Amino acid sequence: MDNYTNENTARRYKAHVSILGTTQLHIGNPYVIGWWSAAFPGFGHLLLSKYIRGFVLFIWEVFVNVKSNLNLAMMYSFQWEIDKAKEVLNTRWLLIYIPVYLFAVWDSYRTTVDMNKVYVLAEREEHPFNSFSIGALEINYLDKRSPLMAVIWSLFVPGLGQLYLHRIVTAFFVIVWTVVFFYFSHGLEAISLLFLGKIKEATNVINGEWLLFFPSIYGFAVYDAYINTVENNKLYEKEQRFYFVKNYQSRNFQILKGQKVK
Structure with missing residues (x-):
C-alpha cells in the first residue's frame, strides 16, 4: 500500500x-x-x-x-x-x-x-x-508556481490567480461575484465611455453603491493568490524533501551537531 x-x-x-x-x-x-x-x-x-x-x-x-x-x-x-x-x-x-x-x-x-x-x-x-x-x-x-504571476492574473480579473494556483472553489466563487459587481456597477460601461473621452457620461452611468465592492474583492484576490502560492511552494518543497529522505537517503546518514568538518 x-x-x-x-x-x-x-x-x-x-x-x-x-x-x-x-x-x-x-x-x-x-x-x-x-x-x-x-x-x-x-x-x-x-x-x-x-x-x-x-x-x-x-x-x-x-x-x-x-x-x-x-x-x-x-x-x-x-x-x-x-x-x-x-x-x-x-x-x-x-x-x-x-x-x-x-x-x-x-x-x-x-x-x-x-x-x-x-x-x-x-x-x-x-x-x-x-x-x-x-x-x-x-x-x-x-508543483511550484510563481507568486508574481498569481498576482498579475488576479489584477486582470479577480479569480484568475486562484485558477492559476488550482484553487477551483475560491476561483469560481470570486469570478462569479466579480461579474455580478461589474454588471450592477456598470463598471465596464463606464470604462468604455472613459476611453471615448465621455467623462460626464461615464460618471452618470456608474453605480457607486456596487462600485465600492471592488476594492475589497480585488485586494482579497491579489492577497489570497500571493499568500497561497507562497505556501503552496513551501508545501511542495517539504513534500519533495520528505520523499527524497525516505527513498534515497542512506539509513546510516547522520548529521553530527557541534562538530567541525576537518
Whole structure:
C-alpha cells in the first residue's frame, strides 16, 4: 500500500490534494485574517479554506449591505453629506448587520489561532499526505508556481490567480461575484465611455453603491493568490524533501551537531 495515500490513519494532516484544489494548514497571522474579515466578512474564512462559512458570510454581507444602503451612506459620508447618509440608511437591516459583522471578525481571529495550533501538531506528526489527484474532470498535483504571476492574473480579473494556483472553489466563487459587481456597477460601461473621452457620461452611468465592492474583492484576490502560492511552494518543497529522505537517503546518514568538518 502506498504510504502517500490519504487513508485518514493519522490524527492530523498538513494538506490534502483533490481535483478541486490543495487544502493545507499553515501559520497565519490572526490580526491579518481578522482585518480581512473586517474589510469584507467572509474573506478571512476563505483565506483559511473555511469555504462554507466564508461563502455564507460573503453572501450575507452583499445582501444586507445592499438592503441597508450601507455603501450608499458611505459614499455620502465621503462627500461630507452626513444628512443624506443618515437619510438613506435603513436601520431595519443595519441592526442585524452589526452583530454578524462582529462575529465574522471574531470567529476568523479565533479560528486562525486554533488552526495555528493544529498546524504545529501536524508538523510534528509529519504524516505523509497525497500529492497527486486525478478524476474524470480534473487533475491536480503539487508543483511550484510563481507568486508574481498569481498576482498579475488576479489584477486582470479577480479569480484568475486562484485558477492559476488550482484553487477551483475560491476561483469560481470570486469570478462569479466579480461579474455580478461589474454588471450592477456598470463598471465596464463606464470604462468604455472613459476611453471615448465621455467623462460626464461615464460618471452618470456608474453605480457607486456596487462600485465600492471592488476594492475589497480585488485586494482579497491579489492577497489570497500571493499568500497561497507562497505556501503552496513551501508545501511542495517539504513534500519533495520528505520523499527524497525516505527513498534515497542512506539509513546510516547522520548529521553530527557541534562538530567541525576537518
